[in-house]
Amino acid sequence: MSVSKIKSAVEQLVAPFVEENGFELVDVEYVKEGSNYFLRVFVDKAGGIDIDDCGRVSEYLSGKLDEADPIPEAYFLEVSSPGAERPLKKAEDVASAVGKHVFVTTYEPVDGAKEFEGSLDGFDGSVLTVTVGRKRHEIPYDKVASARLAIVF
Numbered sequence: 845m846s847v848s849k850i851k852s853a854v855e856q857l858v859a860p861f862v863e864e865n866g867f868e869l870v871d872v873e874y875v876k877e878g879s880n881y882f883l884r885v886f887v888d889k890a891g892g893i894d895i896d897d898c899g900r901v902s903e904y905l906s907g908k909l910d911e912a913d914p915i916p917e918a919y920f921l922e923v924s925s926p927g928a929e930r931p932l933k934k935a936e937d938v939a940s941a942v943g944k945h946v947f948v949t950t951y952e953p954v955d956g957a958k959e960f961e962g963s964l965d966g967f968d969g970s971v972l973t974v975t976v977g978r979k980r981h982e983i984p985y986d987k988v989a990s991a992r993l994a995i996v997f
Contacts, residue, residue, distance in 0.1 A: 853914040881919035
């Protein structure tokens with residue numbers, strides 16, 4: 845089974861539990877590191893997620909994965925918070941990050957650069973407005989390769 849099909853199957857299995865408990869499914873990763881496979885599920889909620897919440901999601905998902913058995917290899921299941929530098933995977937994530945410090949990479953140069961770290965001042969669904977220093981950049985959403993919150997030191 846392809847990585848995208850595994851991710852999709854896991855998302856479908858965990859979605860009802862996540863929604864019922866007021867959590868948000870941020871991301872699902874299925875990766876091979878060395879000789880081991882890891883299924884990583886990142887969840888969050890308003891006010892932040894704690895270890896007990898992660899344990900509840902892990903216990904629920906583990907049971908569902910045993911029943912559905914969508915992954916042929918042996919793997920390690922990890923459920924955790926997305927952390928302070930949380931990825932902004934969906935347009936809704938980007939919209940909720942307006943006013944925050946972000947790091948954005950693009951598929952091709954915009955204003956001569958492919959990396960932008962600064963304040964996300966706006967997002968209208970198709971263009972991100974990021975201010976880096978004193979310069980404002982209008983970044984088309986369809987050119988965004990990745991975006992995440994960033995910590996300011």
